[in-house]
Amino acid sequence: GAVVSQHPSWVICKSGTSVKIECRSLDFQATTMFWYRQFPKQSLMLMATSNEGSKATYEQGVEKDKFLINHASLTLSTLTVTSAHPEDSSFYICSAGGQTNTEAFFGQGTRLTVV
Amino acid sequence: QKEVEQNSGPLSVPEGAIASLNCTYSDRGSQSFFWYRQYSGKSPELIMFIYSNGDKEDGRFTAQLNKASQYVSLLIRDSQPSDSATYLCAGTTSGTYKYIFGTGTRLKVLA
Numbered sequence: 001g002a003v004v005s006q007h008p009s010w011v012i013c014k015s016g017t018s019v020k021i022e023c024r025s026l027d028f029q030a031t032t033m034f035w036y037r038q039f040p041k042q043s044l045m046l047m048a049t050s051n052e053g054s055k056a057t058y059e060q061g062v063e064k065d066k067f068l069i070n071h072a073s074l075t076l077s078t079l080t081v082t083s084a085h086p087e088d089s090s091f092y093i094c095s096a097g098g099q100t101n102t103e104a105f106f107g108q109g110t111r112l113t114v115v
Numbered sequence: 116q117k118e119v120e121q122n123s124g125p126l127s128v129p130e131g132a133i134a135s136l137n138c139t140y141s142d143r144g145s146q147s148f149f150w151y152r153q154y155s156g157k158s159p160e161l162i163m164f165i166y167s168n169g170d171k172e173d174g175r176f177t178a179q180l181n182k183a184s185q186y187v188s189l190l191i192r193d194s195q196p197s198d199s200a201t202y203l204c205a206g207t208t209s210g211t212y213k214y215i216f217g218t219g220t221r222l223k224v225l226a
Contacts, residue, residue, distance in 0.1 A: 006158075032212055043203060043218040044159070093158055097212035103149070104212040109158040 002028045004096050006107025013084055013114055021079045021110045023094030029074035030096035034104070035067075038091040050077040084114040118142075119206050121217035129225050134191040136220050138204030141185065145206035148180060148187045149214065152200045159203055162189070194224040 003026040013019050023033055031052045036044040048069055049057040056069035068080040077096075081088055091111050095104040118141045128134045138148070147166040151159035165171045165178040165187070177190040187206075191198055201221045205214040 034213065036216075044214075044216045046213065046215070049213060091156075095212065095214070103161065103164060104214060106151075106158045106160075111156070 002026075002096070002105045004030075004094065004105045004107045006094055006110055008110060009108055010111040011113070013112070015085055015114055016083055018080055018082045019084055019112060021081075021092055021094075021112075023077045023079070023096070023107050025075045025096045025105075028096075030077075031074060033071060033077040033094055033096045035069065035077075035079050036093045036095070038093060038109075044093060047079075052077075081112065084112070086114045088112065089114045119204055119215050119217040121202075121204050121220045123218055124221040125223050126220055127223045127225055128194050130194060130196060132194050132224075134194045134198065134222055134224070136189040136191070136202050136204075136222065138187040138189075138217055139185055140187070140204075140206045140215075142206065142208065142215070143182075143185065144208045145215075147207045148178070149205045149207075150176075150178060150187075150189045151203040151205065152198075153203055153219065154200050162202075191222075194222075196224045196226045198222060199224045 005024045007022045033050040035047045038044045047062045050069045050071040052071045058064045071077040093109040094107045120139050149164045150162045153159045163173050163178050165180045171178045175192045179188045201219040203219045204217040
């Protein structure tokens with residue numbers, strides 16, 4: 001299957017700082033990427049849909065000014081957690097559309113810890 | 116609110132038995148359904164997808180879809196301890212990659 005690479009795999013940051021997470025489709029072009037958040041023992045919750053060349057679409061309850069999404073190219077989307085707080089500590093996962101049916105491929109995930 | 120529901124478990128089965136995982140969904144517009152396996156601390160990995168009514172088999176795994184009942188299931192034959200993980204069911208609407216995930220069912224295969 002297609003490969004989606006997410007970086008970094010884990011990051012620890014101080015409260016109040018910002019953290020950028022990258023999601024790259026390595027062997028295909030992805031006009032749409034998705035960002036999910038997963039708290040311990042919970043399911044993946046869709047945060048936003050990242051559209052190449054246009055503004056992201058955020059799910060209800062997700063602060064667009066806090067979670068900045070940029071999808072400047074067909075192979076790269078970034079999620080920036082601004083002014084991070086301990087409650088933002090979570091597992092963040094991106095996905096990108098594949099080339100068959102509607103199968104999507106997931107990145108490895110980024111474990112964010114805010115101290 | 117479009118929902119996908121799963122029993123959180125844990126579901127415990129002995130090694131070699133059949134594990135049956137179930138999922139229901141509320142959005143009748145959902146077209147495709149996916150089963151993912153997720154090990155603790157790792158990203159989900161696709162097991163199989165199904166979009167037609169009936170059964171779809173792939174090795175030890177069989178997915179079943181009943182659109183009239185809005186029900187999806189995953190059977191794992193000859194369960195192995197390495198199958199112990201959380202299994203996530205997800206549905207999409209046609210033409211999109213936007214997935215709605217269930218809460219996942221934790222499976223324990225006892226050696």
